[in-house]
Amino acid sequence: MNIHFIAIGGSAMHNLALALNHKGYKITGSDDVIFEPSKTRLAEKGLLPDDFGWFPEKVTAELDAVILGMHAKANNPELLKAQELGLDIFSYPEFLYEQSKNKTRVVIGGSHGKTTITSMILHVLNYHGRDVDYMVGAQLDGFDRMVHLTEDNDFIILEGDEYLSSPIDRRPKFHLYKPNIALLSGIAWDHINVFPTFDNYVDQFQIFVDSIVKGGSITYNEEDENVKNVVEGSENAIRKLPYTTPEYSVENGQTLLETPEGPMPIEVFGKHNLSNLSGAKWICQNMGIDEDDFYEAIGTFKGASKRLEKIAEGKTCVAYKDFAHSPSKVAATTKAVKEQFPDRKLIACLELHTYSSFNPEFLKEYKGALDSADSPIVFYLPESVEIKKLAPVLAPQIAEAFKRDDLKIMTDAEAFRAYLYDQNLTDSVVLLMSSGNYGGLNLEDLKTHVEEY
Known part of the structure; x- marks a missing residue:
């Protein structure tokens, strides 16, 4: 079968493209931007588009199906061409x-x-x-x-x-x-x-x-x-x-x-x-x-990537990264780490990164989510709020939502890094919870830092 992917670079979409390529299908695709690791993985199989952008000429009557990713928009020129030709258009789950x-x-x-x-x-x-x-x-x-x-x-x-x-x-x-x-x-x-x-x-x-x-x-x-x-x-x-x-x-x-x-x-x-x-x-x-x-x-299962994943360990300090960002998952993850290491100081860092987490009403759902942490930190980038075209989120709103008088709220990536590295990590656990990357925090450097303790 000949399959064309509109927005081939997404995490789910590029994996489906690789799977169908492995199955023997002929795969083409387009996207306006593709990040790692999708970029390298597509390139290794010869599936990386030659140029970024949308090219209606790639969509022809010879295609058996078009798979449309969420990253594309309803007026995508390749989608419009596929509709014009009456091709079978599927979403990823379809x-x-x-x-x-x-x-x-x-x-x-x-x-x-x-x-x-x-x-x-x-x-x-x-x-x-x-x-x-x-x-x-x-x-x-x-x-x-x-x-x-x-x-x-x-x-x-x-x-x-x-x-x-x-x-x-x-x-x-x-x-x-x-x-x-x-x-x-x-x-x-x-x-x-x-x-x-x-x-x-x-x-x-x-x-x-x-x-x-x-x-x-x-x-x-x-x-x-x-x-x-x-x-x-x-x-x-x-x-x-x-x-x-x-x-x-x-x-x-x-x-x-x-x-x-x-x-x-x-x-x-x-x-x-x-x-x-x-x-x-x-x-x-x-x-x-x-x-x-x-x-x-x-007994041999070590966990899924980014799900309470151990990223570094020294003699008296260990660091975990978790995809947790919703209030219930943040609460469960923080409690789990404290239960596992009750005698260590838990430094819990949550990055607000999603559309929901910047909504003033939804923020209230985070009440108590960091209660198990000894040192709770909330980090967010004001630019992330602007990109999502939302009203600014202010520190007092966050403090009120979490109900922790000792909550540290940070909005500058370099200041967050400096604060983290300035902590005495002896007998500590560092927990990073986010679907983002804390403004570009270098995890390899953090690993080296944690291993010194």
């Missing part, structure tokens, strides 16, 4: 569904935890040599790409994102997958630029549960009241399989998971990650992995 119509679709949904749960499932299956198709939102050890598609595999594991599908398809991605087996980890308001009220946001998860194929199943976190209400209130003819956080303990900075064979050391930590592990276990069992085999494999 095309994944087309590729998996005849497979058993396993979809992992939730406001938080879905990347980690999907990663755990794939790790266990890979450990035991079970081949499946997949799409996951992070790079995993032992996997070449974040998307893998074949003709032969019976199962496909899909991370079910609730964000919009494309500029011309305003449905959440996970509404399009029609799962046979689904999981719902948690519901905590996010993406307020798209879902302006909490009720509207919750409705999307109700639609997801109702989209599960009749006779299918939903594994759900019954400790989350919103999830419990959505799943147990659904009239869909599906099996409803609740899970809870398993028993565990922390001894000398090591998390021990209670199993039928006794306490087992694991690499991941924190109540939210133990909950994720419980959900992953039940999905794996639904896919034919027995409990003992799951435990054997999960």
Whole structure:
């Protein structure tokens, strides 16, 4: 098949392009800007566009399909040409569904935890040599790409994102997958630029549960009241399989998971990650992995990229980076790190970076999110607010939202770096939480600095 990607450089889009190229499809694409690592990975396979920009002449009647990324706009000249020619135009999730119509679709949904749960499932299956198709939102050890598609595999594991599908398809991605087996980890308001009220946001998860194929199943976190209400209130003819956080303990900075064979050391930590592990276990069992085999494999799981990822360690200091940015995930991550290292000073740095986090009303959701930190820091760039065409966010608003009198608020990248490096990191944990990069903080330099302690 001949496939053209409009906005090929995105994290998800370039991985899909690589997967289809690996499958033997002929791939072309365009984008107005492509960053690393997408740029190098596309170039290595000969898929990097010769020039940046939009070129309608690339879109011809010979194409079998066009895949439209969220980065493009509805008036994109290549999209207009494809519409004029009457070509088949797919959003990213639509095309994944087309590729998996005849497979058993396993979809992992939730406001938080879905990347980690999907990663755990794939790790266990890979450990035991079970081949499946997949799409996951992070790079995993032992996997070449974040998307893998074949003709032969019976199962496909899909991370079910609730964000919009494309500029011309305003449905959440996970509404399009029609799962046979689904999981719902948690519901905590996010993406307020798209879902302006909490009720509207919750409705999307109700639609997801109702989209599960009749006779299918939903594994759900019954400790989350919103999830419990959505799943147990659904009239869909599906099996409803609740899970809870398993028993565990922390001894000398090591998390021990209670199993039928006794306490087992694991690499991941924190109540939210133990909950994720419980959900992953039940999905794996639904896919034919027995409990003992799951435990054997999960003991070697070190975590998904940027999800409580250890980036540096000295004798008395350790540093973690986490993708956490929503209030519930920030609270869970901060609490998890403090629980793992109760006798160390926790320096928790949160970068406000998303559209939601700059909204004065949504900011209030962060109340208590950094309560587990000994030294809480909030960093943001005023330029980020301007780029999003939002009203300026002021330090008093942030201080009022977090309800911490000792909260340090910083808006200058160099000042933030200097402050961090000026701290005595003996017997400390540095936690960086962001979907951004703190105005260009050099993590390699930070690693060297942490290793001195």
